[in-house]
Amino acid sequence: MTRAVFSPAGGTASEQRPDVDMSTSLGFLDLPAPVLTASGCAAAGRELDQFFDITELGGIVTKSVMLQPRSGRATPRMAETPSGMLNSIGLQGPGIDQFIEKDLAWLEQRGVRTIVSIAGSNVDEYSKLAQKLRNVPGIAGIEVNISCPNVENRGLVFACQPDSASSVIQAVRRFSDPKMPILAKLSPDVTDITEIAHAVVRAGATGISVMNTTLGMVINTDTMRPALAGVTGGLSGPAIRPIAVRCVWQIRKALPDVPILGMGGIRTGQDAFQFILAGASAVSVGTVVFNDPSAPIRIQHELAQQLADHGFSSLSDAVSFAHRSADVDLVDDVEEEFEIE
C-alpha cells in the first residue's frame, strides 16, 4: 500500500488522478463520489473539514440524532482492541431541533451532501424524527440507525427482529417525503442478516447500510472489572472488516437490486475495493478516521487508483464484480490470447 506523505492540508491534491468515473448512486440518491463518513465517526463534518475539503466526499453521514438532547453514558466510553476499538457512547447529542438549527444549517451552507442518521427508543420517536426532517432543506438522504434498544419491547434492539426493524422503517417512510432516500442500517448481530434486509426493503427502505458495530466486551485486568462503564460496547475497526464484507456479500446475493452502503473497518482504498466488489455501491469510513483524520479523502483517491489498476473505467462496473459467474473470466482469457496472437 502506498500512502501519500501528509501535506498540512492532509490532502494529496497535487497528485495525478487516474481517469475513473467515480460517480455512483444509492437508489435515487446520486453521488459524485463513493466514499462517505460513517455515522458517529465524523460528528457533523465541521471538525474533519479542518483536515480536508469534505465537499469532495460522496457525503457526510452525521452522528445519529435523537428527538431529545442526550447526555450519553458514563465514562470510560472506549477501549482499544487489536485493530479496533470498543465504544459505548450512548448516542450523546443535541436533539433534533438543535441539530437542524446548527449542524444541518452549517452543512447546507458548506454545500455538503448530508445523510442524516436518526435513532429512537420507540417507533413513535422515529416517526417524529421523520416529521421534523420533512421539508428541511439540505438533506440528501436519511440513514435509520435501528441498532438501538426498543424501550417498548424489553430493550431488544430493533435491528435484531424483522418485525420491529420493519415497523421503524415503515414509520420513517410514511412520514418522509416520498422522494427521500431511506437507508436502513443493519446490525451484524443476527442469525440471518438477509431476513432483516428483506424486511426493511419491504417496509420501504431504498437502500441498506451495513454494518453497524458488533457487540463486544473487554475486562480491565487492573481493576478486574469491565473496561467500559456501559459494560458491553460496539466493536469497530479493521478487526470487523471480514464480517462486514460477508454481510455485504450475503445481502447482495439475496437482494440483487437493492443498493448497499458498505462499511466496517475500511482503512485503505483496497479495503474499500473489497466492499465494492462484494456488492456495495458506496462505502463509509468510520473508526479509521480516529487514526487518520483525512482517511475518507485518502481512501477515495486510493480507491480510484485501485479501480484504474484493475482496468475499470468506472466505479459502477466494479460493483458486485466478485459475484460474476466463472465463465466470465474464461471468455476474457480467450480474448486476451487472441490479441496476443
Place this chain on the structure above:
Amino acid sequence: MSSPLQIRGEVLDVKRAGSYFVISLTAPGIPEITRPGHFLNIGIGGEESSMLLRRSFAIHQVQMRGMYGGTLDIVVGVNGKGSQWLSERRRHDPLSIVGPLGRPFVLPKEKVSCVLVGGGYGSAPLFMLAEQLRERGCRVDVVLGAATEEKLFGTLDIKRLATTLTITTDDGSSGTQGRVTDVLPDIMDKSDSAVVYACGPMGMLSAVAAIASEKRAHSQCSVEESMACGIGVCMTCVLPVIGDDGVTRMVRSCVEGPVFRGDRVRWSDVGTVPADTWGAPVEGGH
C-alpha cells in the same frame, strides 16, 4: 484559533529524564501555532499498526527555528504498549502527528501572581506557560509533586523560570514529604496568588481546584481523559462541566478542554453522568 495540522514529523532525539523520556521531533508548522496547554496526538506503530488510536501528549517546549525548522519536545511516561513504542523510537524515525489540539491555558491580562502546580509529567506543559507568564511580568511560583523523586519532571530546568520552586514527594525522596496540596495553601498566601494553573492526575486537579476556590483565586486545570479521536468527532473524552448558563453538560475534553476552569468541572462526578446533566436519562425514558 488556528486549525490543527496533520503532518509527518521525525524524531531528532530521545533522552531519559528520571523515569520519563523526552522526545524531540520535527513538526513542520506546529511550533508556530502552539500555545501553552496544547497537546499532540501521535500515531503508534506505523501505517499498518493494530494500535489504531493515537496517543495524546502535552507539548512541552517548542523551537520555532533552527537547523530543522520548527521542532518541539514531548515528555513520555511509559504506561502501556503505545508509550512503550514511543520510548523506543530513535533519531530519524518518522512519526505521524496531529496538532496542536485542544484549548490552551488562558493567560491573565494583568501582571498578577500565579502558581503553577504539576503532578508527575504534568509539569511538561507548565514550562512554556511559565515563560509566557514571566514575559508578561507575572510572579510565577511553581509546585511540582510526584510519588517519588524519579517521577518528578523538570525540577532543575524550571528553576530559571520560577520565582520560587517547591517540591513534594509522597515518600519524601525529594523536597517536602506529602502532596502538592499540603504546601499549596501556604504558597498562595505568601505570594497572594490570583491564578492557579494545574496539570496532573484528576485527584490532584480536584484538590487544587478546591483550594483555589477557597482562596477566591481563578484556577485553570488541564485534565487527562481517555481519547479515541482527539479532534472532537467521537464523544469518548467527556466529563461533566458546568456552562456559563449554569447547566451541566458532558463536554468533550479534547476540543473544549483539556484546560478547564477548575470551578466548572464537577470533579467528584467525573466518570458519571450526574442526574441534572443536560439530556441525562430520565425515569421511564432512555
